[in-house]
Amino acid sequence: MAGVTNIVLIEHSFLLRSGVESLVQEIPGMLIMEVFDGSEKSLFEKIKSKKPDLVIINPDSLGESFIGVISKLQVEPEIEVVGLLKKDCLENISSRFKHKLITSENKHVLLDSLRKICGTDGPCEKNNQGPISKREIIILKEVVKGLTNQEIADKLFISIHTVMTHRKNITKKLGIKTVSGLMVYSLMNNIIDINEMG
């Protein structure tokens, strides 16, 4: 799964809901887009209209409509279904879920399970790592000389859109947002000489 993993949570207990929310918050790139308490009418349609990547369900919240909802969700190819289950959950219910979160587990086990289900160790974090590329260094030099995006585009024969993409990536990788901050970084790392400054 690339980018953000969107989650729909079905849980009627306030405490469990808050617990799942605080877990998800710890994983970059995961987001709870909607929470249902399980009593909603035509719940399956409501879930589907959100186009989630992941649906976390506590069967207890659904009661009698559980079988109906889960059977429809299981045949949706785009949606992964996760059971939020008690340790002693009945076999005929727990076997309905490919992925499980057991409520009595400790935090790190739960986080690990969630990350595995998502198929990544935090997509956002990894992508932005690594040093900036040669091309980005060329752009960076022009930025700290005080050139505007348009001027850089003209000088390097690239589109202004490309310049902006490079700038976004530079800021993400370095963790520096302002031009004067980038200037300090460049001088500190000898990317640019003080005499080159415009």
Next chain:
Amino acid sequence: MLIVGEMKLSDIIHHDYTLVPVINRFNIQLGFGDATIEEVCKTKNINLGFFLTILNTFHDSQYFPKDYLKSFPATVLIKYLRKAHKSYVEEKIPEIKEMIQRLSELSSGNKKTLDLISNFFNGYSNEFGAHIEREEKVVYPYVLKLESSIDESGNDKSMLEEMDLYSISNYEQDHEDIEEKLFDLKNLLIKYLHAETDEPRLFEETSYLLLRELFVLEKELREHSRIEDLILVPKVEEMEKLIRIRN
């Protein structure tokens, strides 16, 4: 936790000690015994509704100060904001400058890195100073005038004219660049600070103190601008409406 007047101030500080500088701004010093917030306000002659609003806004980033908004005059709010500004300009910023200076003294040989950081922070502090000055010279006098013309309930003509020239809705939202610079400074230290030193222990300790000050300042400023956005601006909008309605 919602802070209310019947609670003991000492319990509140146990729960969230970062409120100490905030209560100091109300001229309350430590050593208040078992007094409740209400009692402290009475002895110190502090507007209770306003005090609670400020405490809750600082303490809980989800708090939305709707209920108390009408219970205090803008004069009280502006007095507080001015006092906060003063503590940033006269205490916080010079303290941070001094720590950067100390790091520079501790580094041996080429001081380029720390000179660069020092210049960067000076740039930040000038920009910050200019921002504060604009608020104190333009925004606050406007707000105070608005309030006094409501109280006098006399001729609003000149006030209306002034409202046409300047209204709180043009209140500049230029906190952003200033916030970003502070963020950058933290990263320059955390990710990119390389310096040679003959006194690594002292250098490390000072870097940590500096970083901690930056985090504290960042939080303070974030809450400060929340107070401006959630309390000052709605309050003034209300006053502007009142003047327009009666004319």
